[in-house]
Amino acid sequence: xxxxxxxxxxxxxxxxxxxxxxxxxxxxxxxxxxxxxxxxxxxxxxxxxxxxxxxxxxxxxxxxxxxxxxxxxxxxxxxxxxxxxxxxxxxxxxxxxxxxxxxxxxxxxxxxxxxxxxxxxxxxxxxxxxxxxx
Amino acid sequence: xxxxxxxxxxxxxxxxxxxxxxxxxxxxxxxxxxxxxxxxxxxxxxxxxxxxxxxxxxxxxxxxxxxxxxxxxxxxxxxxxxxxxxxxxxxxxxxxxxxxxxxxxxxxxxxxxxxxxxxxxxxxxxxxxxxxxx
DNA sequence: GTTGACTCTCCAGTTACTGGAAAGATTACG
DNA sequence: CGTAATCTTTCCAGTAACTGGAGAGTCAAC
Numbered sequence: 610x611x612x613x614x615x616x617x618x619x620x621x622x623x624x625x626x627x628x629x630x631x632x633x634x635x636x637x638x639x640x641x642x643x644x645x646x647x648x649x650x651x652x653x654x655x656x657x658x659x660x661x662x663x664x665x666x667x668x669x670x671x672x673x674x675x676x677x678x679x680x681x682x683x684x685x686x687x688x689x690x691x692x693x694x695x696x697x698x699x700x701x702x703x704x705x706x707x708x709x710x711x712x713x714x715x716x717x718x719x720x721x722x723x724x725x726x727x728x729x730x731x732x733x734x735x736x737x738x739x740x741x742x743x
Numbered sequence: 744x745x746x747x748x749x750x751x752x753x754x755x756x757x758x759x760x761x762x763x764x765x766x767x768x769x770x771x772x773x774x775x776x777x778x779x780x781x782x783x784x785x786x787x788x789x790x791x792x793x794x795x796x797x798x799x800x801x802x803x804x805x806x807x808x809x810x811x812x813x814x815x816x817x818x819x820x821x822x823x824x825x826x827x828x829x830x831x832x833x834x835x836x837x838x839x840x841x842x843x844x845x846x847x848x849x850x851x852x853x854x855x856x857x858x859x860x861x862x863x864x865x866x867x868x869x870x871x872x873x874x875x876x877x
Numbered sequence: 878g879t880t881g882a883c884t885c886t887c888c889a890g891t892t893a894c895t896g897g898a899a900a901g902a903t904t905a906c907g
Numbered sequence: 908c909g910t911a912a913t914c915t916t917t918c919c920a921g922t923a924a925c926t927g928g929a930g931a932g933t934c935a936a937c
Contacts, residue, residue, distance in 0.1 A: 644902055666849055680867050687864035691856045694866045698853055701846045712835045715800055719832055722825045730821035732828045733814050778933055
């Protein structure tokens, strides 16, 4: 049994965030000590770790909610979990493609820029190209 | 001279966003018609396009502010612009690396998951690995 | 003349927290 | 035992960059 700062430290989350997760009902509200302090047991901390990891994987809070209910459900099929994770994987791949074209386009502009004292600047011109090409 | 919906359409931005950009002072407040309608000329629309492009490149509103002032300044050196763009480029590259390791880690879990009716699930286990490995 | 499209302002909600104030509880030191 | 530092509580507000909606005024067309 520990108080919030120990739980937060163990789960590697800010104290504020731990409180927040209970406030929005992502994790269940913890028991309170006589003085009203939140108390956490090993199982509660485990769930916090689970959520932190899932968030690091880019799952939204709502996806975490879904994953957590699967995590807590002894009878869920691994197919349900795989479905969510695969969807997320596709989103990551899409984001990677976007980022790549962004990178290439901007790198091209930066390469073309002399970076000297003169005002000619392919980057500025490039950002306005839609109009410039009219 | 046009009203807001034509300007928004030309700049390929939502009407709400065009108003918003003026509200926060990112672009200067447009002239008003007698009835109080915002009116946009070619130069105003060009700046909206510039901002949209810069946002698409992932520049924050504050960076857009900076770029826009450089855009409007005939005397700025291209070095100033290159500095901002290069910084952004590094951020993109960093984000790409993060996304890649995320992708690899999650893909590994998804591959390991049978996705059947049984509750054994390497994805769920993997999300909790920090505790599981204790 | 009235229907429909367009515009205005203002307020609230979104996501996932984060910061700070004010007040009570606990612990550590001398 | 007193007190100072630390921890915890609640509540309110703010962040980024919009987005949605209400209620009201304006304009063009049939």
